[in-house]
Amino acid sequence: MPGRQGRPEPGGGRTQRLPTDNNATLFKNGYDSVLNLKYESKEYTKGPDQSVPEWNNTEAGTIFEQMLTSTGGKIDGVLAANDGLGNAVISVLKKNNLNGKVPVTGQDATVQGLQNILAGDQCMTVYKAIKQEAEAAAELAIALAKGETSNVDTTVKDPESGRDVPSVLLTPKAIFKENVKDVVDDGYVTQAELCAGEFAARCAEAGIS
Known part of the structure; x- marks a missing residue:
């Protein structure tokens, strides 16, 4: 705070x-x-x-x-x-x-x-917005289910593991x-x-x- x-x-x-x-x-x-x-x-x-x-x-x-x-x-x-x-x-x-x-x-x-x-x-x-998050998640899930390469090109560092996690960042x-x-x-x-x-x-x- x-x-x-x-x-x-x-x-x-x-x-x-x-x-x-x-x-x-x-x-x-x-x-x-x-x-x-x-x-x-x-x-x-x-x-x-x-x-x-x-x-x-x-x-x-x-x-x-x-x-x-x-x-x-x-x-x-x-x-x-x-x-x-x-x-x-x-x-x-x-x-x-x-x-x-x-x-x-x-x-x-x-x-x-x-x-x-x-x-x-x-x-x-x-x-x-939940709708925006749901649509982004659905698009990603469909792409992965089809075996397509995800277009996620952003990563966020996990503060506990230090690992870079592929992420979809919305505004x-x-x-x-x-x-x-x-x-x-x-x-x-x-x-x-x-x-x-x-x-x-x-x-x-x-x-x-």
């Missing part, structure tokens, strides 16, 4: 899974490739960065609370590796009247994460308040579950009806 603290040189906190989880490793590599340049230029100040064992949301909340305390509440942004960890961070921010003031990211486009975006407590989530989609509707239109979440109760009005504002 990295974060940004202080302005105009923000630093921050990050919550992520164990480094043996390749998804978390790739997530960290991605944000480091952008943020390290910001740190080197002194545009941002690096805040605390800590892994969360087993994607444990309760532990993520405890870790972030410690981060917030150790920085004197001066965290201006949080990169969370998924929406569950992001929600744990948001819960701590709410206790400190900081929700909606500190940007929090997420991943997976869960109902909870999307609701947090609609409420203004989470700035975005990463959406990986995810960044979801903000203005395009939450896209996730509903894809059928990934239903309008009924997303727009229940107090979120009905927020959905209407976002064009989800």
Whole structure:
């Protein structure tokens, strides 16, 4: 969980899974490739960065609370590796009247994460369309079944074995308040579950009806 603290040189906190989880490793590599340049230029100040064992949301909340305390509440942004960890961070921010003031990211486009975006407590989530993944997997399976040479020309290093694994890498989609509707239109979440109760009005504002 990295974060940004202080302005105009923000630093921050990050919550992520164990480094043996390749998804978390790739997530960290991605944000480091952008943020390290910001740190080197002194545009941002690096805040605390800590892994969360087993994607444990309760532990993520405890870790972030410690981060917030150790920085004197001066965290201006949080990169969370998924929406569950992001929600744990948001819960701590709410206790400190900081929700909606500190940007929090997420991943997976869960109902909870999307609701947090609609409420203004989470700035975005990463959406990986199941249909796109299924189509890519089906194409690969059919090619292999026919004995055809796979056109996979990308590899990803397994953090445990160190082995380069042939991979099909798809481009995810960044979801903000203005395009939450896209996730509903894809059928990934239903309008009924997303727009229940107090979120009905927020959905209407976002064009989800």
